[in-house]
Amino acid sequence: MLGEYRISGRRASDIAASVERGVASGDLAPGHVLPPLRELATLLGVNPNTVAAAYRNLRERGVIETAGRRGSRVRPRPASTARGSLRVEAPPGVRDLGDGNPDPALLPGLGEALAAAAEAYAREPGLYGDAAVVPRLGDLARAGLDADGVPAGPVAVTSGSLDAIERVLAAHLRPGDAVAVEDPGWGALLDLVPALGMRVVPVALDDDGPLPGEVERALRAGARALVVTDRAQNPTGAAVGARRAAELRSVLSEHPGVLLIEDDHGHAIVDLPVHPLAGVTERWAFVRSVSKAYGPDLRLAVLTGDGLTVDRVTGRQRLGPGWVSGLLQRAVAHLWATGAVDAAVVARSYGQRRDALVRALGERGVAATGRTGMNVWVPVSDETGAVARMLHAGWAVAPGARFRMASPQGVRLTVSSLSVADIGPLAEAVAAAVPPARPVSHG
Numbered sequence: 001m002l003g004e005y006r007i008s009g010r011r012a013s014d015i016a017a018s019v020e021r022g023v024a025s026g027d028l029a030p031g032h033v034l035p036p037l038r039e040l041a042t043l044l045g046v047n048p049n050t051v052a053a054a055y056r057n058l059r060e061r062g063v064i065e066t067a068g069r070r071g072s073r074v075r076p077r078p079a080s081t082a083r084g085s086l087r088v089e090a091p092p093g094v095r096d097l098g099d100g101n102p103d104p105a106l107l108p109g110l111g112e113a114l115a116a117a118a119e120a121y122a123r124e125p126g127l128y129g130d131a132a133v134v135p136r137l138g139d140l141a142r143a144g145l146d147a148d149g150v151p152a153g154p155v156a157v158t159s160g161s162l163d164a165i166e167r168v169l170a171a172h173l174r175p176g177d178a179v180a181v182e183d184p185g186w187g188a189l190l191d192l193v194p195a196l197g198m199r200v201v202p203v204a205l206d207d208d209g210p211l212p213g214e215v216e217r218a219l220r221a222g223a224r225a226l227v228v229t230d231r232a233q234n235p236t237g238a239a240v241g242a243r244r245a246a247e248l249r250s251v252l253s254e255h256p257g258v259l260l261i262e263d264d265h266g267h268a269i270v271d272l273p274v275h276p277l278a279g280v281t282e283r284w285a286f287v288r289s290v291s292k293a294y295g296p297d298l299r300l301a302v303l304t305g306d307g308l309t310v311d312r313v314t315g316r317q318r319l320g321p322g323w324v325s326g327l328l329q330r331a332v333a334h335l336w337a338t339g340a341v342d343a344a345v346v347a348r349s350y351g352q353r354r355d356a357l358v359r360a361l362g363e364r365g366v367a368a369t370g371r372t373g374m375n376v377w378v379p380v381s382d383e384t385g386a387v388a389r390m391l392h393a394g395w396a397v398a399p400g401a402r403f404r405m406a407s408p409q410g411v412r413l414t415v416s417s418l419s420v421a422d423i424g425p426l427a428e429a430v431a432a433a434v435p436p437a438r439p440v441s442h443g
Helices: 012-025 037-044 048-060 111-123 135-147 161-172 187-195 212-220 242-253 307-318 326-337 343-363 383-392 420-433
Strands: 064-066 072-074 155-158 178-182 199-203 225-229 259-263 283-289 301-305 375-379 410-414
Touching: 012 048, 012 199, 037 048, 048 064, 048 072, 111 326, 135 155, 135 283, 135 301, 135 326, 155 161, 155 307, 161 187, 161 225, 161 259, 161 283, 161 301, 161 307, 178 187, 178 212, 187 199, 199 212, 212 225, 212 242, 283 307, 301 307, 343 375, 343 420, 383 410, 383 420
Parallel strands: 178 199, 178 225, 225 259, 259 283
Antiparallel strands: 064 072, 155 301, 283 301, 375 410
């Protein structure tokens, strides 16, 4: 059934990672049947519950499927199964707090920016052979990066932050390589890494971002890349502060060959300063998206990094889409230049709702985190039950399985659509659905 491939590991996360390596290498092809739970536990010398946890993790992430007595088998195209498919659809009359969208009322109108872009296009149409980055956008992006202390480097433009991260990973890594990623973390990224044939190494975090000891462990274990969210981490709201940044730079300085990718998707929705880690390693990239502050349909992110990384990204980009629309770039440049978004106002709006919800939950004995951004993370002992009870109470929340690998269970609540009047009833519903829990780190 498994040919020559041997599943290994003593912990659930290690066993799951071993199966994923087999899937990525092709040794465990779609349809391959995995050993029965107790049989594998005996072979590995572990408790059956450990294997059960590994199989459950793989099922939740879409890597395997279980069909009763026929056992567990590798799913067709498992690496492409989106964690977003684990979302809970909100039926009529149920408030949806699981979609992760920004508040439309805080997004700027695009009419003026698009009209300005069209006017500029009329004067100078975009043609084959033009520069891939519109000069005005490039200058504004670089000025903003300089102001935030991001090291000097060329600027590229991609179709959103996930596109940038994929291109950077593909520029330096190969199938089978390990990538250290925050856990819990962005579900799309946790899908992307195995889709590239690479292996995810989970890194625990707290309110200040990835734990230095966890990063050190992952890098010593062979991770060739590390992805860090600087602010408004999804789903926990963590933000890397000055002290944590110094600690992480110290760890990275001992591993100069590691590829560092920073995702600053919280730009313009967070009032905390960014503390870049970039420049410690030889190969690095810093990505800044416009989706959360200016609108998800503006599929644009700016990317800077060391010269070789950016050159490889743009070179490969030329062989595919070629460039990101100059019309879109001009529209975003207009939004930036005119101050269409007041970051302080946006941050305060999200912060008031987020902080009020965390405070209300704490008053009811429910631990929750949400330092920055638009999400609140609530640890739970049974997320399936919690999601079902919340749905029954009229609230759809995101199950933690969308964001987890080895970290404890939880649910994510997006505060974007909440009003002050919603906070109390929502907190009551969460308290009824979630048994009181002690505050814990996210690892």
